[in-house]
Amino acid sequence: xxxxxxxxxxxxxxxxxxxxxxxxxxxxxxxxxxxxxxxxxxxxxxxxxxxxxxxxxxxxxxxxxxxxxxxxxxxxxxxxxxxxxxxxxxxxxxxxxxxxxxxxxxxxxxxxxxxxxxxxxxxxxxxxxxxxxxxxxxxxxxxxxxxxxxxxxxxxxxxxxxxxxxxxxxxxxxxxxxxxxxxxxxxxxxxxxxxxxxxxxxxxxxxxxxxxxxxxxxxxxxxxxxxxxxxxxxxxxxxxxxxxxxxxxxxxxxxxxxxxxxxxxxxxxxxxxxxxxxxxxxxxxxxxxxxxxxxxxxxxxxxxxxxxxxxxxxxxxxxxxxxxxxxxxxxxxxxxxxxxxxxxxxxxxxxxxxxxxxxxxxxxxxxxxxxxxxxxxxxxxxxxxxxxxxxxxxxxxxxxxxxxxxxxxxxxxxxxxxxxxxxxxxxxxxxxx
Numbered sequence: 001x002x003x004x005x006x007x008x009x010x011x012x013x014x015x016x017x018x019x020x021x022x023x024x025x026x027x028x029x030x031x032x033x034x035x036x037x038x039x040x041x042x043x044x045x046x047x048x049x050x051x052x053x054x055x056x057x058x059x060x061x062x063x064x065x066x067x068x069x070x071x072x073x074x075x076x077x078x079x080x081x082x083x084x085x086x087x088x089x090x091x092x093x094x095x096x097x098x099x100x101x102x103x104x105x106x107x108x109x110x111x112x113x114x115x116x117x118x119x120x121x122x123x124x125x126x127x128x129x130x131x132x133x134x135x136x137x138x139x140x141x142x143x144x145x146x147x148x149x150x151x152x153x154x155x156x157x158x159x160x161x162x163x164x165x166x167x168x169x170x171x172x173x174x175x176x177x178x179x180x181x182x183x184x185x186x187x188x189x190x191x192x193x194x195x196x197x198x199x200x201x202x203x204x205x206x207x208x209x210x211x212x213x214x215x216x217x218x219x220x221x222x223x224x225x226x227x228x229x230x231x232x233x234x235x236x237x238x239x240x241x242x243x244x245x246x247x248x249x250x251x252x253x254x255x256x257x258x259x260x261x262x263x264x265x266x267x268x269x270x271x272x273x274x275x276x277x278x279x280x281x282x283x284x285x286x287x288x289x290x291x292x293x294x295x296x297x298x299x300x301x302x303x304x305x306x307x308x309x310x311x312x313x314x315x316x317x318x319x320x321x322x323x324x325x326x327x328x329x330x331x332x333x334x335x336x337x338x339x340x341x342x343x344x345x346x347x348x349x350x351x352x353x354x355x356x357x358x359x360x361x362x363x364x365x366x367x368x369x370x371x372x373x374x375x376x377x378x379x380x381x382x383x384x385x386x387x388x389x390x391x392x393x394x395x396x397x398x399x400x401x402x403x404x405x406x407x408x409x410x411x412x413x414x415x416x417x418x419x420x421x422x423x424x425x426x427x428x429x430x431x432x433x
Contacts, residue, residue: 007043011079011088014039018074024124029099030134032075034121036096037164043089050086051093051154063097070102093158100161107136111331115176120167133165133174140335140360141388155358155386163336165329169353170308172327177303179273179332180296183237189334190432192236192272193394194227195406196220196245197427201398209320211281211288212244223427224253229263230428231272232297237334238274242396242406243342243367244290246278251293254278258299271297273332276365279307279341287322292341292365294330303328307341308352327353335360342366342395346375354379358387366395366407373407374419380411388413390433393422 005013017035021028041048069076077095080088112118119133138161167174202214217223224241231239246254254277261271279292290307306324330337336359345354345364354362362383366372373395380391393409407422410431 005042007039007047007085007088008079008082010039010042011092015074015077015079018077022074026071029070029075029103031121031123033096033099033103033159033162034132034134034164036077036092036099037158040089040092040096040158043085047085047089048154050089051157052151054090054093055151056157056160059094059097060101062094063101066095066098067102070098075099096158097160100159103136104161111178115178115331119176131167133163133167133176135163135165135176135336136161137163137331137336139163139358139388152388156388163358165358166353166356169327169357172308172323172325172353174327174329175303177328177330179302179330179337180271180298183270183273183333185333186235186237188432189237190234190430191392191410192227192231192234192239193392193406193408193424193429193431194223194239194241195394195396195408195424195427195429196223196242197405198400199245199396199398201244205317206320208317210315210317211320213281215245215247217245219427220250221253224250225257225263227428228254228257228275230430231275232261232263232269233266234430235268235270236272236430237332238276238337238361238363238392239272240276240363240365240392240394241278242394243279243292243365244281245367245396246280246293248280251277251280255295255299258295258297273297273334274302274330274337274363276339276363279365281321288320289324290319290321290341292339294328294339302330305339305341307344309343309347311343329359337361337363340364342368342372345379345391345393346372348375348378354383355386357389359389362389362391364391364393364395366393367398368395369397369399370419373409373422376409377411377417377419377422380409381416384411384413392431394429395422 119135121134122131196217199217201212204211204213275295277293281288282291292305294302308323310319310321312318338359376393383389391411395407397404397406404423404425408429409422412433
């Protein structure tokens with residue numbers, strides 16, 4: 001097993017990489033940030049834990065003092081004294097902040113036409129670090145000033161005005177997509193969940209797999225229209241319909257309602273920025289996917305997302321789908337939004353891409369029982385601890401239980417949510433931050 005480089009050795013290697021980068025492209029602050037970030041992330045946990053001791057005002061003051069030195073060799077970075085990891089780590093963090101400040105000074109505002117190209121940091125040398133996205137979208141968390149925020153942890157605060165996002169997640173290509181930017185920023189956000197009554201599935205089984213080829217529920221059309229009407233009237237930021245409950249026919253109904261808005265206008269109403277129109281088993285004629293159609297508030301498609309993990313759950317047959325090859329992130333006026341479908345998020349056996357994903361929101365359509373939701377609750381807790389990510393899960397209850405139709409979870413911060421607090425017998429549920 002190869003020996004891991006010490007933090008001192010990584011600093012020396014970083015200095016050489018930065019010198020090469022500076023000589024090739026003197027103003028490539030974005031690539032410099034990525035290289036420095038990766039070395040800072042490799043510090044000992046005991047060192048990174050000390051990050052929360054440092055006040056934001058002190059880091060900014062020290063970063064301001066370094067702005068002029070960014071024009072010098074290696075962007076002003078020199079390795080510190082060997083063996084003093086904490087001091088070297090802090091110096092690295094401050095220089096990262098100075099680079100961020102320099103980028104912010106030159107930012108003219110707005111987003112590029114193609115963020116997948118503009119935000120990608122590409123390294124030319126074959127032996128250099130992998131590409132990454134450096135996304136100039138500050139965390140939504142920084143908008144309100146919350147006591148104690150000045151002492152947040154490394155993962156929540158290492159970058160203040162940017163996020164570092166991988167170019168791939170578990171083998172799927174990360175792509176960025178814009179949602180409606182016309183929505184005003186709200187201090188408190190509402191999230192809406194649509195659930196159905198007494199679902200009955202029909203399945204197609206073959207070669208040890210199953211696929212859903214039909215579903216019936218009670219009052220399907222009325223529940224969809226009521227939910228989408230209320231999502232407008234209650235100014236929901238996002239609305240979710242659950243996994244495998246939106247057939248192609250119901251999807252057409254969702255699109256039509258969103259586009260035509262066949263309901264009386266209510267003063268102050270606002271279309272949702274994002275509607276996840278459930279999921280369905282779809283085919284290209286050869287293979288099947290469990291696909292979520294992600295729409296804007298007018299029924300226009302933003303993107304589709306295909307489930308990554310096939311459900312088995314101890315039954316004889318396994319869900320007969322291939323894993324999705326694209327991992328979309330939606331850019332909204334409120335921040336970055338990632339998607340998951342049921343097992344993608346609630347699987348506790350593997351960390352998956354969500355453990356390191358620095359986004360503001362995770363939206364999850366789901367279908368399952370108490371155990372499924374308990375796993376979502378656990379995952380959402382760690383998402384909030386790591387990156388202050390708000391998770392919104394809308395889960396249809398299956399197998400059917402007479403006292404509930406499903407579960408709705410909106411987790412921002414705080415202690416673990418109790419399972420009982422997510423249960424609902426209502427087909428429309430509003431949660432808000």
